[in-house]
Amino acid sequence: MSLFHLIILFPFLYAVVVPFLYRKFLPKIHTGWFVLLAPLAIFAFLLSYMPLVSSGKTIQMTAPWIPAYDINFTAYIDGLSLLFGLIITGIGVLVVLYSIYYMSKKREALHNFYIYLLLFMGAMLGLVFSDNIFTLYVFWEITSISSFLLIAYWFQRDKSRYGALKSMLITIFGGLSMLAGLILLSIITDTYSIQVMMSKADIIQTHPLLVPAIVLILLGAFTKSAQFPFSIWLPDAMEAPTPVSAYLHSATMVKAGIYLVARFTPAFGGIPEWFWFVSIIGLFTLLYGSFNAVKQTDLKALLAFSTVSQLGLIMSLLGLGSAALYFDIGPSGTVYTIAVFAALFHLMNHSTFKGCLFMVVGIIDLQTGTRDIRRLGGLMHLMPISFTLAVIGSFAMAGLPPFNGFLSKELFFTATLKASDMSFFHMDSFGTIVPVVAWIASVFTFIYCMIIIFKTFTGKQKFNQADKQIREAPFGMLISPLILAATVVVIFLFPNYFSQYLLQPAWAAVLPTFAQRDLLDINISAWHGFNTELFMTIGIVAVGTLMYKYLKKWYGIYRFYPKALTLNHLYALALEKTEALSLSITKGYMTGFVRDYLVYIFTFIIVIIGGALYLLGDLSMDTGNDALVNAYEFALIIGTVILAALVLVARSRLTAIIAVGALGFLVVFFFVIFRAPDLALTQLVVETITTVLFLLCFYHLPKLKKENSPIQFKAANALVSLGVGIVITIVALSANGNRLFESISSYYEDAYELAGAKNIVNAILVDFRGFDTMLEILVLTMAGLGVYALVKLRLTGSEKSEGAE
Amino acid sequence: MREPNNVILRTVTRVTVVIILTFAINLFISGHHNPGGGFIGGLTFVAAITLLFIIHGIDKVRKNIPLDFKVVAAIGILISVFTGVMGMITGDPFLTQTSNYVNLPIFGKTEVATAVLFDVGVALAVIGTSLTIIMTIGDDR
Numbered sequence: 001m002s003l004f005h006l007i008i009l010f011p012f013l014y015a016v017v018v019p020f021l022y023r024k025f026l027p028k029i030h031t032g033w034f035v036l037l038a039p040l041a042i043f044a045f046l047l048s049y050m051p052l053v054s055s056g057k058t059i060q061m062t063a064p065w066i067p068a069y070d071i072n073f074t075a076y077i078d079g080l081s082l083l084f085g086l087i088i089t090g091i092g093v094l095v096v097l098y099s100i101y102y103m104s105k106k107r108e109a110l111h112n113f114y115i116y117l118l119l120f121m122g123a124m125l126g127l128v129f130s131d132n133i134f135t136l137y138v139f140w141e142i143t144s145i146s147s148f149l150l151i152a153y154w155f156q157r158d159k160s161r162y163g164a165l166k167s168m169l170i171t172i173f174g175g176l177s178m179l180a181g182l183i184l185l186s187i188i189t190d191t192y193s194i195q196v197m198m199s200k201a202d203i204i205q206t207h208p209l210l211v212p213a214i215v216l217i218l219l220g221a222f223t224k225s226a227q228f229p230f231s232i233w234l235p236d237a238m239e240a241p242t243p244v245s246a247y248l249h250s251a252t253m254v255k256a257g258i259y260l261v262a263r264f265t266p267a268f269g270g271i272p273e274w275f276w277f278v279s280i281i282g283l284f285t286l287l288y289g290s291f292n293a294v295k296q297t298d299l300k301a302l303l304a305f306s307t308v309s310q311l312g313l314i315m316s317l318l319g320l321g322s323a324a325l326y327f328d329i330g331p332s333g334t335v336y337t338i339a340v341f342a343a344l345f346h347l348m349n350h351s352t353f354k355g356c357l358f359m360v361v362g363i364i365d366l367q368t369g370t371r372d373i374r375r376l377g378g379l380m381h382l383m384p385i386s387f388t389l390a391v392i393g394s395f396a397m398a399g400l401p402p403f404n405g406f407l408s409k410e411l412f413f414t415a416t417l418k419a420s421d422m423s424f425f426h427m428d429s430f431g432t433i434v435p436v437v438a439w440i441a442s443v444f445t446f447i448y449c450m451i452i453i454f455k456t457f458t459g460k461q462k463f464n465q466a467d468k469q470i471r472e473a474p475f476g477m478l479i480s481p482l483i484l485a486a487t488v489v490v491i492f493l494f495p496n497y498f499s500q501y502l503l504q505p506a507w508a509a510v511l512p513t514f515a516q517r518d519l520l521d522i523n524i525s526a527w528h529g530f531n532t533e534l535f536m537t538i539g540i541v542a543v544g545t546l547m548y549k550y551l552k553k554w555y556g557i558y559r560f561y562p563k564a565l566t567l568n569h570l571y572a573l574a575l576e577k578t579e580a581l582s583l584s585i586t587k588g589y590m591t592g593f594v595r596d597y598l599v600y601i602f603t604f605i606i607v608i609i610g611g612a613l614y615l616l617g618d619l620s621m622d623t624g625n626d627a628l629v630n631a632y633e634f635a636l637i638i639g640t641v642i643l644a645a646l647v648l649v650a651r652s653r654l655t656a657i658i659a660v661g662a663l664g665f666l667v668v669f670f671f672v673i674f675r676a677p678d679l680a681l682t683q684l685v686v687e688t689i690t691t692v693l694f695l696l697c698f699y700h701l702p703k704l705k706k707e708n709s710p711i712q713f714k715a716a717n718a719l720v721s722l723g724v725g726i727v728i729t730i731v732a733l734s735a736n737g738n739r740l741f742e743s744i745s746s747y748y749e750d751a752y753e754l755a756g757a758k759n760i761v762n763a764i765l766v767d768f769r770g771f772d773t774m775l776e777i778l779v780l781t782m783a784g785l786g787v788y789a790l791v792k793l794r795l796t797g798s799e800k801s802e803g804a805e
Numbered sequence: 806m807r808e809p810n811n812v813i814l815r816t817v818t819r820v821t822v823v824i825i826l827t828f829a830i831n832l833f834i835s836g837h838h839n840p841g842g843g844f845i846g847g848l849t850f851v852a853a854i855t856l857l858f859i860i861h862g863i864d865k866v867r868k869n870i871p872l873d874f875k876v877v878a879a880i881g882i883l884i885s886v887f888t889g890v891m892g893m894i895t896g897d898p899f900l901t902q903t904s905n906y907v908n909l910p911i912f913g914k915t916e917v918a919t920a921v922l923f924d925v926g927v928a929l930a931v932i933g934t935s936l937t938i939i940m941t942i943g944d945d946r
Contacts, residue, residue: 065899677840681832685848689935692855696942757920758838765842766920766927771899773923774885777930781878784934788875791941 002061004075007045008129011122014038015115022111031110032100038118039092042125046085053082054501056508056515060131060195070192076131079505083344084128084259086502087351088252092121094480098359099243101477102366113153117247120146124252128259132192133182140178140220140256144171147253151240163236166571170223170233178220178260184213185267198266198512205271214273217264218281225257225311228285232567235296235304242362245300246355249307258311258347261318265340265510269325279319279419283437285312290444294451294551295558299361299371302448303354306397309445310350313438317343317412320419320434324511336418337507337514342411344506345524348498349404349491353396356484357452360390363473363481364456373451378461383472385482387457392485398449398544399442399537404491406537407524413438413533439536446544447551454548495524599720606723609731621730622737632673639666653701661691678761811860818860825853833928837918843927850928851935863944874940878933885926888919 006013014035022031052059058078065073096117103110123146126139145168152164186192188207189200197204204210221227226234234254238245248254261278268274289309296302321340363386364379365371380387392403399409416438420431472478491498508515528534547554589600629637643663650656664687671680748760748768757763765773833846857866892901 678842678845681840681845682848685845685852688852689848689855689939692859693939693942696939700942757918759836759840759842761840762836762842762924763920765844766923770889770920770923773927774882774889777885777927777934778882781882781930781934784878784937785875787938788941 002063002075004059004061004077004129005063005073007042008075008125009122010042011038011118011125015118015122018114018118019111022114030100030105031114032096032103035114035118036093036096036100039089039096039121043086043089043093046082046089049077049082050501053077053079053505056505058509065132065135071134072132073135074131074193075129076195077129078509079502079507080259080262080344080509081128083348083502083506084255085125087255087348088121088124088128091247091252091351091355094355094359094483095243095247098246098362098477098480099241101474102243102362103241113150113241116146116149116153117244120150120247120253124256127256131194133186133194134192136194137175137179137182140224141172141175143224143253143256144168144175147171147237147248150244150248151237153241153244154239157239159236160239163233163239167233167237169575170230174220174223174230177216177223181213181216181218181220184209184216188213194263201267204267210271211273214268214271214277217260218274218277221257221260222281223257224260225254225315226285226308227257227281227312227315228288228308229567231285231289231308232571234308235301238298238300238304242300242358242365245303246358246362249304249354249358254307254311255347255351258314258318258343261315262340262343262506262510265318265322266325266512269322269511270327271322275319275322275326277319278322279316279434282312282314282316282319283434283441285309286316287437287441287444288312290441290448293448294444295555296448297373299364299373299376299452299456300358302373302452303357303361306445306448307354309441310346310354310397313412313441314343314347314350316438317346317415318510320415321511323419324514336415337511338411338418339415340510341503341507342408342415344503344510345411345495345499346405346408348502349396349408349488352484352487352491353393353403353405356389356481356488357393357397359477359481359484360386360393363477366477367473368470373455376456377459378457379470380457382470383457385472385478387453389478389481389485390453390457392488393481394449394452396488398446398540400541402489402492404488404495407492407495409442410528410533410537411524413536417532435536439540442536442540443544443547446540447548450544450548499524595717599717602720602724606720606727610723610727613727613730613734620737621733623733626736633670636666636669636673653698657691657694657698661687661694664690678759814860818856822853822856825849825856829853833924836924837921843924844931847928847931848935850932851939854936855939858939858943863940867940874933874936876933878930878937881926881929881931881933883926884929885923888923888926891919 014037018031018035021034025031025034049059058076060077061075063073063075065071096114099113099117103113120143123139123142127136127143130136130139148164148168151167152160154160185197185204188204188209189197191197191200204213223230234249237248240248286309289305289307289312293302293305293309296305317339321336321338321343324336324340361371364376364383367383368376368379370376396403396405399405413435416435419434589596591597640663643659643666646659647656647663650659664683668680668683668687671677671683748764751760751763751768752758754763754768757767829846829849829852832841832849833843834841836842836846854866854870889899893899
């Protein structure tokens, strides 16, 4: 366990302290100030790796986790993971700073909020720095769970819960698919390390399991990064507090899918399936997101769709760029490496301007009480700083100079134009569509960016002045978006500085073979002459302005689309049908009678174990080695049989309980005779306690009535009981008669040397198989809490009738 | 639980509870080298408390032992997990147990093992859970 691992886990460890800080300092100090330390420290720590990584080195550190299965917590630091790590913690600092002013310390449950936020931050860090696929998966799912908690933070609201559930259902579905895909990959390459997998790209690309692996991994990436058709969860996730939206959607969670695709490009790049899936889904998402963003009236929903669209842009670039690996190292492949570079560049830019925009929207929401653009307008003079910030963010998103979005947008066009030159994967015929789609999507992007600015900040004020005095946000709240807006401009002015230290190492991680030859020749400049890209941009501004101006004339097309065909409708329908189906199945077997459930369980035992014994032919009984049965044992056996029979014929419940208890105590004697004092003791106390529990429950049980059950019913029960008895007896005898493997007990005989305990049983319990014991007491406690909940928290009569409605 | 007025039981219980509790502790401590251990020790402890419930009624016992047994169970689990994590700090895998001998003032040469600490967690979890179950069911009117 190195310092680096501790740094990754630091947010988790810190989260434990947060509630105490919250309780101790609450009235005076906002808890956010303490939380701010975590991302700040990690950001500074990660910065210290920058010189090393930008000089082309990678660092790998391993901490054992389950070494026996080769599952370790391996941290891998290269350009790509460092770029993501810096974005996660950098935006993290600003989001926490912003949240200090956004989240009221009087009204909000701040400790919960910051614990979730820290969990999320730690999970994202772990995700991008993990090299082991299982560690990656664990962190991946923690991001899903913590974002579920964050989205449902205002859990009193129906919509919050709905959005949280939707995001979780979709992203966890993707996560499980990704796990399956990663396992397929590990089967192909016989390793759990992503880096080793990358080095075996040639094996992967010729393996028959290749396409399933690609599809499953991409499902994970697409659901997480809200690609079409999984994008539907992102707009609903907007029910979260704005700092969360800014964090989840500008910087991190949704970019996890991008990270995954970038990370696996060295393995899958150059395969037609990968190329087509990633770039087509990306392009379609770009178009779909930008088209739908225009019709949104809620500012946050608009931004959500714009995120969907921008993620599609990045995804399509990664897809187009993966074609580079199709070629041998050389000039023909180098052409497509620009796409990968543009993807990373836009990824960074998107984090800055989208973070800024989300924060501005949060300010507008807080100051005016609404995010609905139909009710907003004329805020320019009241909130001049917010207006400036919105202009910077929106213009950057629209790809206009002098903001960083312009640079990456131009590179995007360059990449799409190059794509149409491709003469492989049938790109010579389809290729020309790519720049056209990119251009159309960019026009819509331009339109919704203008909507954000002009519908909100210009025009007539639609507020009732007496309603609320609207003024600029407090300065503290503006710090974070100001920093982001400044970054937007700084990146535009000095892009090559960022390129050299951040983007080129990341690019080298995505396309290692090209990086080894030093084949990236990129110099970003704001002015690149009168070329096609520039004309495309000019066209966007011209057409976009016209379309924005006459928005009302063509806005009607959004109403043509039938509601029954929307993805949300399909999602709701699928959910409804699944629930109905599972309800009908459940109703079929949940009869409410314990005896029915016992019949299921016992029948299952008979069929599975008896069937296995019969089919595998393991029915071998060897009584040759058995000892003679002596008189005591005979007496005990007769005693157990009598007691068991007594339970069957008992007329009163109390007699039955006492008989069962006595039966249990008789078993103690068996253990005593066979010299198992531990078991005897355990059985003795357990039997005592269970008898007491039985007697406690006795009070609640209904009066025992003489039942006149039909003879068939009794016969069936008798058959099942007999069957279980016979099967278990056969199993016991067969187990005793077979010596297939050498006995493991000799290993435990050295318990004193191995574990320092003379009591082998206890040594096994707490040392050799300590993990089992730990989980057992966990299960025990859960069961105890279950009993507690069932008894104490059950519905009373009036609540029941409410629940039924 | 209804409070029975059984003089013989009451008198006997006063003495036996102490004996059972002592036996429970003995079972727990001897667990490392002799029959016993956290599970049995914990359950025997529970048996003693249960006897008190039966004789004196839950309310009275609850007044005298003002513990939330759910918390006891949680603490037990935390202790077991913690002993597992402790080994990780020095670089061993999760749940590596160590033991050593130290000289204590009264007991002389005594063995100290993290396994025993783990067992404390087991015992607390068992005690907490069992008593939670018994009290909830017994208390439910």
